[in-house]
Amino acid sequence: MTDLATRTTRVAAAPGRRRGHRGGGPRAGTIIAFLLPFVLPFVLFYLVPVGYAVWQSFQVVRRTGGQYGTPYTAFGGFQQYTQAFQNSEFWSSIGRIGLFGIVQVPAMLVAALLMALLLDSPLLKFKSFFRVAAFMPYAVPGVIAAIMWSFLYSPQLSPVVDLLKGIGLQPNFLGPGAVLWSTANVSTWLWTGYNMLIMYSALQSIPQELYEAAKLDGANNWAIAWRIKVPIIGPSIILTTVFSIIGTLQLYAEPAVLRQISSNISSTYTPNMLAYAVASGNNYQQAAAISVVLAVITFVLSFGFMRLTMRRTGL
Amino acid sequence: MNKRNATRESPLSRGGAMFLMCILAVYFLLPIYFLIVAATKPEGDLVSTFGLAFSHFNLFQNLSTLFGRENGIFAMWALNSVMYAVLGAGVGTLISALCGYALAKFKFRGREFLFSVILGGVLVPTTALALPLFLLFSATGLVNTYFAVFLPSIVSPFGVYLARIFAAASVPDELLESARLDGAGEFRTFFSVSFRLMTPSLVTIFLFQFVGIWNNFFLPMVMLQKESLFPITLGLYEWNGQTARVPLLQVSVITGSLVSILPVIVVFIVLQRFWRTGLASGALK
Numbered sequence: 268m269t270d271l272a273t274r275t276t277r278v279a280a281a282p283g284r285r286r287g288h289r290g291g292g293p294r295a296g297t298i299i300a301f302l303l304p305f306v307l308p309f310v311l312f313y314l315v316p317v318g319y320a321v322w323q324s325f326q327v328v329r330r331t332g333g334q335y336g337t338p339y340t341a342f343g344g345f346q347q348y349t350q351a352f353q354n355s356e357f358w359s360s361i362g363r364i365g366l367f368g369i370v371q372v373p374a375m376l377v378a379a380l381l382m383a384l385l386l387d388s389p390l391l392k393f394k395s396f397f398r399v400a401a402f403m404p405y406a407v408p409g410v411i412a413a414i415m416w417s418f419l420y421s422p423q424l425s426p427v428v429d430l431l432k433g434i435g436l437q438p439n440f441l442g443p444g445a446v447l448w449s450t451a452n453v454s455t456w457l458w459t460g461y462n463m464l465i466m467y468s469a470l471q472s473i474p475q476e477l478y479e480a481a482k483l484d485g486a487n488n489w490a491i492a493w494r495i496k497v498p499i500i501g502p503s504i505i506l507t508t509v510f511s512i513i514g515t516l517q518l519y520a521e522p523a524v525l526r527q528i529s530s531n532i533s534s535t536y537t538p539n540m541l542a543y544a545v546a547s548g549n550n551y552q553q554a555a556a557i558s559v560v561l562a563v564i565t566f567v568l569s570f571g572f573m574r575l576t577m578r579r580t581g582l
Numbered sequence: 583m584n585k586r587n588a589t590r591e592s593p594l595s596r597g598g599a600m601f602l603m604c605i606l607a608v609y610f611l612l613p614i615y616f617l618i619v620a621a622t623k624p625e626g627d628l629v630s631t632f633g634l635a636f637s638h639f640n641l642f643q644n645l646s647t648l649f650g651r652e653n654g655i656f657a658m659w660a661l662n663s664v665m666y667a668v669l670g671a672g673v674g675t676l677i678s679a680l681c682g683y684a685l686a687k688f689k690f691r692g693r694e695f696l697f698s699v700i701l702g703g704v705l706v707p708t709t710a711l712a713l714p715l716f717l718l719f720s721a722t723g724l725v726n727t728y729f730a731v732f733l734p735s736i737v738s739p740f741g742v743y744l745a746r747i748f749a750a751a752s753v754p755d756e757l758l759e760s761a762r763l764d765g766a767g768e769f770r771t772f773f774s775v776s777f778r779l780m781t782p783s784l785v786t787i788f789l790f791q792f793v794g795i796w797n798n799f800f801l802p803m804v805m806l807q808k809e810s811l812f813p814i815t816l817g818l819y820e821w822n823g824q825t826a827r828v829p830l831l832q833v834s835v836i837t838g839s840l841v842s843i844l845p846v847i848v849v850f851i852v853l854q855r856f857w858r859t860g861l862a863s864g865a866l867k
Contacts, residue, residue, distance in 0.1 A: 293768045298688050301768070302696070305681035305742060312734040313703050316714035323714065382606060390591055390599035399851055400607040403614065406846040408797035410815040411839045414822055415613040418620065418633075418836070426616065426633030460610065488591070509705075517707045520799045520815075527823045539709050539800075546713050558710040565707055 317562075324348065324556040340552070347556035356535045357557065361564075363447060364537055368515040371451040376507055379459050383466035383500075384492050398467070401460035409457060413524035416453045421528060441529035450532075453521045458514070462507040469503040470496055505576050509569045516565050519543070614843070621840040625833045644837040656838055658810055659817040663796060663842070665728075666813055670735035671791040675784055678738055678791075682745020683776060687758060697746070703739035712804045719805065730805035731813070735795045741787045748783030749776070786856045796846065814842045 292298075327343030330336035351357050382401060386394050404412060419425045420440035431438045440449045473496065481491050497504075519539040526532040535541040538561050546554035616633055623631065624640040631637040648656055685697050715734055719725045724733075753776045761771040777784075799815045806812060812820070818838050825832045 292689050293762075295690070297768045298684055298690050301680045301684035301688070301772075305677040305737070306696070308677070308733065308737045309700065309703065309739070312715065312737050313706060313711065313739070316711045316718060317706065319718060320710065320714040323717075378606075382603070385599050385603060388599070390596050391603060392600065397603050397607055399854070400610045403847055403850065404610060406793065406850045407614075407843050408799065408815045410797075410799050410819050411843060412613070414818060414835060414839055415617055417822075419613060419616060423629050424620075424633060429632060456610065456613070488595075513705065513707060517709045519709055520819075524819065524822065527825075542713065543804075546716075551713070551717060554713055558713060562707055562710045566705060569705055 320555040320558055323552050324559045326552045328550075328552065343552075347552050348560070350553060351556045351560060356533075356541055357538070360535055360538045360541045364515060364518060367447060367451055367518070368512065370448075371454060372508065372511045372515060375455045375459050376462060376504065376511065378455075379462035379507065380466055380497070380504065382459070382463045383470055384496065386463075386467055387470040387496070388488060388492070390488075398464070402464055403460065404457050405461045407457065409453075409520040410524055412457050413453050413521040416449070416456070417525055417528050420449055420525075441525070441531060443531045446525065446529050446531045450518075450522050450525055453525075454514070454518070458511065462511070465507050466500055466503050469500040473499055501576070505573060508576075509572060512568050512572065513565055516561060516568075614847075617836060617840050617843075621837045623833075625830060628832065628836075641837075644833050645841070648834045648837045648841070651834060652809075655809060656814075656817065656834075656841075659812050659814045660842065662811060663813040663815070666731055666735060666798075666802075667792050667796040670732055670795045671788050674736040674738050674741060674791045675788040677736065678741030678745045678787055679749075679777070679780060679784055680772070682742045682747075683749040683753070683772060683780070685742070686746045686749035687753065687755070687776075700739045700742050703737075704743065709800045712801050715801075716804045725805055726807050726811070728811060731798075731802050731811075734801060735791075735798065738787075738791045738794065741791055744783065744787050744790075745780070748780055748786075752779045752783065782856065785853070789853060789856055793846075814838070818842070 324347050325342060325344065326340045327346050328338050329341050330338050382397075385391055386398060391397065407415070419427050422428055422439075422441075425440075428438055428440075439445060477495060477499075478491055481495060486494070517539055518537045522532050522536045522540065526534070526536070534544045538557060542554045542557040542561070545557060619634060619636055620628060621644060622636060622639050622641040624638055624643070627637045627640075681700075685693060711734065716725060719730050724730045757775060758771060761775055762768075766774075796813075797815065798813070799819070802811075802813050802816045803819075806816065809817070809820075818835055821831050821838070822835050825835060
């Protein structure tokens with residue numbers, strides 16, 4: 268500490284800087300050397316592919332002289348987009364994901380918030396055990412989580428099915444109506460603890476004095492949780508919502524694994540699966556258009572949600 | 583203080599809260615418990631015995647079958663996953679730290695613009711990048727190589743965002759100023775002073791990126807055909823797709839899943855505090 272103090276006095280005392288440049292900061296070359304190791308791969312592996320996908324989505328494949336001519340790509344305007352919008356599989360994948368998101372995201376976040384509030388309250392014992400138990404699934408890759416759950420859904424292997432049959436139920440987790448919610452359950456299992464921990468960390472950083480005044484005024488725990496804690500951690504709740512929206516729209520691994528055991532998941536079940544299926548058929552331009560539409564929807568929804576909530580709550 | 587509050591709560595709400603949390607804990611732990619039980623069973627017992635109860639202990643046999651398959655390809659997948667995730671997150675953390683530090687500590691034109699472009703990258707769905715990257719990489723011959731997965735993995739816009747916040751919070755400007763007056767170059771100052779001050783937060787960035795790469799599935803699936811380059815996720819996915827034709831593979835899928843998640847879970851529990859600091863700063867600022 269004294270070292271720092273003498274150094275700072277030297278800062279004040281030194282009339283001229285040792286290095287010959289003006290303005291105090293490092294040279295432009297040095298700054299670039301700091302930025303470039305990240306910025307270069309960022310440009311190459313983020314910006315260039317985005318630009319390439321956008322460019323590709325405006326191309327069409329034509330052939331010289333009839334069916335068997337040489338194929339070449341040409342500018343096609345919005346043709347790929349029109350084609351995507353006329354594709355009923357595209358709309359049903361969007362609809363499925365929309366339904367999934369409207370139900371799964373709020374259910375997961377309400378559960379996460381409830382758990383965070385309980386862990387922050389004086390009601391519980393063994394708090395660190397509960398915290399670790401809930402966060403553990405985050406360590407499990409989506410593919411492996413889906414494989415694990417697919418055993419629990421399987422009519423032959425599942426102890427859950429056995430137990431439910433024991434009380435007279437006939438569950439069919441992989442049936443046409445249920446499989447979407449079985450997929451949603453895998454996502455919920457994976458991400459609830461992660462979202463809970465984001466909210467819990469925010470709750471932990473609220474100073475305790477804030478509650479004292481409310482308690483003196485006779486507010487009970489519910490009122491404190493609902494009127495003080497939840498509004499203060501608003502930004503965290505918004506953040507988890509935005510991340511969840513992005514994750515939902517990208518859904519691929521979980522339904523792809525469940526497809527291996529259920530015929531009720533098609534190869535075009537989610538927009539991402541559709542894009543992959545289309546690309547596998549060598550129609551990269553159409554796949555690019557679908558990816559671009561999906562990215563635009565992601566941007567609009569996440570920005571839109573942030574703007575909306577920030578205006579409402581004045582955060 | 584908590585103790586005094588605790589006595590004020592009614593036993594009913596305390597009991598209700600405990601009950602609810604116990605149910606949720608069962609929900610989170612059940613699949614992992616099931617996997618542990620299933621991994622110890624011989625193939626026949628999987629269907630014929632109750633899934634949550636142990637039967638014949640066959641774990642070591644299952645493990646040797648798993649590692650013996652296709653000339654030990656599972657060990658290779660495990661090694662690949664470690665290589666992608668450890669090296670990718672290591673390099674990724676370093677470049678995120680340099681960039682985030684520069685954004686926090688140096689003043690230059692276009693700084694805020696650059697930061698918003700990088701932040702916009704957080705919102706880009708990474709699955710949307712995989713297909714165009716595949717085409718770009720096939721043009722350069724990178725497809726089906728280690729670098730096809732490694733190179734895109736090192737870029738983490740979220741890491742830069744965290745590094746900027748952490749650098750601003752943990753490295754005092756006075757310290758940099760005095761190091762400059764002592765004639766230390768910016769890189770020397772970064773590696774000898776700032777890096778050490780930022781270390782706890784760099785561990786957080788490393789962990790987030792490690793998990794991101796470890797869990798990644800779509801990118802390797804698009805990029806790789808050669809089985810010897812697969813990460814565990816892709817390898818187990820392929821095996822899982824073959825269990826209908828080769829029922830004996832099922833035991834190896836189960837044992838392999840367990841082997842691949844246990845080490846990460848242990849690391850998670852050991853490094854818990856880094857997650858909490860990371861999640862708190864990421865969420866609040």
